Amino acid sequence: xxxxxxxxxxxxxxxxxxxxxxxxxxxxxxxxxxxxxxxxxxxxxxxxxxxxxxxxxxxxxxxxxxxxxxxxxxxxxxxxxxxxxxxxxxxxxxxxxxxxxxxxxxxxxxxxxxxxxxxxxxxxxxxxxxxxxxxxxxxxxxxxxxxxxxxxxxxxxxxxxxxxxxxxxxxxxxxxxxxxxxxxxxxxxxxxxxxxxxxxxxxxxxxxxxxxxxxxxxxxxxxxxxxxxxxxxxxxxxxxxxxxxxxxxxxxxxxxxxxxxxxxxxxxxxxxxxxxxxxxxxxxxxxxxxxxxxxxxxxxxxxxxxxxxxxxxxxxxxxxxxxxxxxxxxxxxxxxxxxxxxxxxxxxxxxxxxxxxxxxxxxxxxxxxxxxxxxxxxxxxxxxxxxxxxxxxxxxxxxxxxxxxxxxxxxxxxxxxxxxxxxxxxxxxx
Numbered sequence: 001x002x003x004x005x006x007x008x009x010x011x012x013x014x015x016x017x018x019x020x021x022x023x024x025x026x027x028x029x030x031x032x033x034x035x036x037x038x039x040x041x042x043x044x045x046x047x048x049x050x051x052x053x054x055x056x057x058x059x060x061x062x063x064x065x066x067x068x069x070x071x072x073x074x075x076x077x078x079x080x081x082x083x084x085x086x087x088x089x090x091x092x093x094x095x096x097x098x099x100x101x102x103x104x105x106x107x108x109x110x111x112x113x114x115x116x117x118x119x120x121x122x123x124x125x126x127x128x129x130x131x132x133x134x135x136x137x138x139x140x141x142x143x144x145x146x147x148x149x150x151x152x153x154x155x156x157x158x159x160x161x162x163x164x165x166x167x168x169x170x171x172x173x174x175x176x177x178x179x180x181x182x183x184x185x186x187x188x189x190x191x192x193x194x195x196x197x198x199x200x201x202x203x204x205x206x207x208x209x210x211x212x213x214x215x216x217x218x219x220x221x222x223x224x225x226x227x228x229x230x231x232x233x234x235x236x237x238x239x240x241x242x243x244x245x246x247x248x249x250x251x252x253x254x255x256x257x258x259x260x261x262x263x264x265x266x267x268x269x270x271x272x273x274x275x276x277x278x279x280x281x282x283x284x285x286x287x288x289x290x291x292x293x294x295x296x297x298x299x300x301x302x303x304x305x306x307x308x309x310x311x312x313x314x315x316x317x318x319x320x321x322x323x324x325x326x327x328x329x330x331x332x333x334x335x336x337x338x339x340x341x342x343x344x345x346x347x348x349x350x351x352x353x354x355x356x357x358x359x360x361x362x363x364x365x366x367x368x369x370x371x372x373x374x375x376x377x378x379x380x381x382x383x384x385x386x387x388x389x390x391x392x393x394x395x396x397x398x399x400x401x402x403x404x405x406x407x408x409x410x411x412x413x414x415x416x417x418x419x420x421x422x423x424x425x426x427x428x429x430x
Contacts, residue, residue, distance in 0.1 A: 002017070003017075003018035003020070004016060004017055004018060005017075005018055005028045007033075007037075009037055009039065012037075014033075014036055014037060016028050016029060016030060016033070017029040019053075021053075023058050023060070027050045034412070040412045040414075042414055046237070046411075050232075051232060051237060051240070051409070052232065052240060052399070052400075052406075054231075054232070054396070054399055055069070055092070055399070056068070056069065056089060056229055056231075056392065056395050056396065056399070057069075057089075057229045057230065057231045057392070058070070058231075059230070059231050059309055059310075061307070061309040061310045061311050061312065062311050062312060063312060064310060064312035064313050064314065064315050065315065066230075066315050066316065068085060068088055068089055068228065068229060069088050069089065069092060069093070071088070071094075072315075073226065073315050073316060073319070074315065074319065076088075076225060077222060077225060077226065077319045080094075080225065081221060081225070082194065082195060082221045082222075082224040082225045082228065082388070083100070083103065083104060083107065083193075083194050084100060085225050085228050085391065086103075086166060086228060086390075086391035087099065087100065087103050089228055089229050089391040089392055089394075089395045090162060090391050090394050090395045090398065103163070104193070104194075106159070106160065106163035106167075107163050107166060107167040107194060108167075108190050109163070110160075110163045110164040110166075110167040110168060111167045111168065111170075111171055111188040111190070111197065112171070112187070112188065113141065113168060113171055113172065113175070114141075114144045116144075117137065117140060117141065117144075118185070120136070120137060120140050121133070121137070121175055121176075121179050121185075124136075124179060126179065126180060126181075126182055127180075128176075128179070128180065129261075129379060130173065130176040130177060130180060130379055130380055130382075130383045131257060131258075131260075131261040131266075131382055131383060131386070132261075133172070133175075133176040133179065134169070134172055134173055134176055134257050134383055134386060135254045135255075135257040135258050135261070136254075137172045137175075137176070138165070138168075138169065138172065138250050138253055138254040138257065139250060139251060139254040141164075141165075141168055141172070141250060142248055142249075142250035142251060145161065145164070145250075148161065148248040148249065148250060149248060151246070154248065154249075155401070158249075158398070158401075161249050161250075162249070162394055165249060165250060165253060165390065165394065166390055166391065166394065167194075169253075169386070169387055169390050170194070170197070170198040170201070170387055171188060171201065173198070173380075173383045173384075173386075173387055174186070174198060174201035174202045175201070176383070177202055177377075177380055177383075178201075178202075180377075180379070184206050186200065186201045186202075186204045186206070187201070188200070188201055189209075192212075194221075195217050195220050195221040195224065196212050196217045198220075198387070199212055199216065199217060199220065199374075200212065202376075203375065213330075213331070215326065215327050215330040215331065216327065216331070216374055218323075218327075219323050219324075219326075219327040219370050219374065220370075220371075220374060220384070222319070222320065222323050223320070223367050223370065223371070223384060223388060224384070224387060224388035225388070226316045226319060226320060226363055226367075226388070227363070227384075227385055227388030227389050228388055228389065228391045228392055229389070229391065229392025229395065229396075230309075230389075230392065231309070233265070234259050234260075234262070234264075234265045235256040235257075235259040235260040235265060235266070235389065235393070236256065236389075236392060236393060236396050238255050238256055238258075238259040239252045239253065239255060239256040239393045239396055239397055240396050240397070240399075240400050240409070241255075241409040242255040242256075243396070243397045243400040243401065244400055244406055244407070244408045244409045245408055245409075249394065249397055252393070252397050253390065253393050253394070253397070256386075256389070256393045257386050260382060260385060260386055260389065261382060266382040266385045266386065267381075267382055268303065268304065268362075268364040269304070269363075269364035269365075269367045269368035269371070269381050269382075269385070270368060270378050270379075270381045270382065271303040271304075271364075272303045272304035272341075272364050272365055272368045273337070273368040273369070273372060273378060273381075274303075274378070275289075275301075275302075275303045275304075276337040276340050276341060276368075276369075277337065279340050280336055280337060280340060284340075285339070285340060285343050286340045286341075286343045286344040286347065287343070287347065289302075289344075290302065290344060290347050290348060290351070294351075294353045302344070302348065302354075302359070303364075303365075304361060304362055304364045304365030304366075304368075305348060305354065305359045305360065305361055305362065305365065306357070306358070306359040306360070306362065307360075307362045310360070310362065311358045312358070312360065313360040313361070314360060314361065314362040314363050316362075316363035317360070317361045317362050317363050317365055317366065320363055320366045320367055320370070321345075321361070321365075321366050323366075323370065324338065324366040324369055324370050327370055327373060327374075328369075328370075328373055331373060333373050335369065335372070335373065337369055337372070338369050341365065341366065341369060345361050345365070348361075367381075367384075368381060371384060
């Protein structure tokens with residue numbers, strides 16, 4: 001039975017369709033509101049606005065549920081790999097053995113950058129942030145594939161372009177890291193799998209490959225997997241907005257990188273680590289800090305707790321907490337920051353102040369500690385997030401392109417500036 005909502009405005013009643021998703025999410029369709037009434041809605045930050053229909057990711061923040069294509073994140077984290085999940089998110093299904101082998105081969109065949117791109121890297125100063133390099137170089141890489149600008153060829157080669165972007169993003173990221181350290185570039189090795197190859201390019205010496213510890217490879221692969229998609233967040237919505245103009249895949253992804261760079265989005269795990277380092281430097285175990293965090297005038301904020309979506313325990317946080325314990329134990333690392341993090345979590349989960357406000361640890365709370373243990377510098381944390389989120393950006397781009405009736409994103413506004421005015425010559429201005 002078709003459902004409708006009624007809007008009474010200036011004495012007139014308007015019928016608006018009610019849309020219901022497969023998980024009983026409900027929305028009032030206001031697509032024709034302005035045409036019917038002359039009014040628009042005002043929703044600062046789009047917190048209550050659905051910008052699209054999507055089949056990729058489902059989140060229930062109240063219950064702490066996250067599923068990729070219907071599969072719980074807990075199952076994928078324990079049984080799958082990042083590349084298998086990337087295939088699931090982008091193409092809508094878990095690959096069989098032949099499909100996975102073909103997808104992996106495509107990634108291997110696409111891992112090298114055109115040698116001309118080395119000159120672009122050389123143009124950045126050593127002080128350049130890796131996210132600036134990443135976004136710039138993703139855009140630059142598109143220049144070597146003119147078919148990206150031809151809609152017919154672009155659609156026909158989407159699988160190849162997907163593999164190119166997903167593979168090259170880690171090569172670019174590793175090169176950006178080496179550039180920031182003044183180190184020579186390490187080329188990928190085709191015999192290594194995705195995450196192991198990335199670590200090789202990051203940390204190997206020119207004449208000596210690093211030992212790739214399985215627990216380290218698995219921990220970073222898990223971080224990528226847990227970040228692979230997360231519904232319509234700031235960066236994903238940015239990718240869809242750019243894609244709605246029919247921009248190419250690489251340009252849309254580069255825009256996503258720029259959105260992710262912001263400290264309110266992708267920089268959260270860096271903020272957690274900086275908070276833990278501050279607590280440690282002050283000789284605190286976290287007890288004083290957590291008391292100060294409850295005082296809004298103290299200037300102290302408990303980072304890594306609470307989430308815009310989750311009003312329960314972030315399911316990714318439970319998974320990554322266990323992984324954090326395991327990787328530090330196997331690497332025989334005793335990290336005082338981990339002890340502080342555990343103490344903060346223990347206290348906060350029992351404190352009425354945090355319980356009432358539903359402030360639970362999120363995925364950023366532990367991911368920074370793992371990356372620190374692996375040896376990644378703080379400025380690379382958001383880059384790891386970008387690599388992990390790439391499948392979700394690609395999948396959302398694909399959804400936009402597969403629905404040609406999608407209109408270009410064009411939000412409205414309520415103008416609050418001055419009314420009609422006149423130009424005053426400079427000699428008469430006060």
